[in-house]
Amino acid sequence: MPDQQRPPGARHAIELVTAWLDSPTGPPDLLLDCLRSHLDERSSPDALAGAMELISGLTYLSGSLLVMLELETDVAASEILRRIALEYAQD
DSSP, X not given: OTTSOXXXXXXXXXXXXXXXXXXXXXXXXXXXXXXXXXXXXXXXXXXXXXXXXXXXXXXXXHHHHHHHHHHHHOOOHHHHHHHHHHHHHTO
């Protein structure tokens, strides 16, 4: 999604998901270290702002991946998201 301005947390979101990919079903040590590192970069009063920045980045990253999948599969992003929601509804 190069035509949109990336939120400040996008880079941290990519780092966090990259850490998760290291062990998606195993112990989340690297993921937790990455998350702590991002949040520890800020002082206590700014911790909430850091968390919000990361959430914004994760939302941007998720949307970007959804649009890329839409372009690759020719299935509307809303339909892809609906299918994912149905998977979770069955749990």
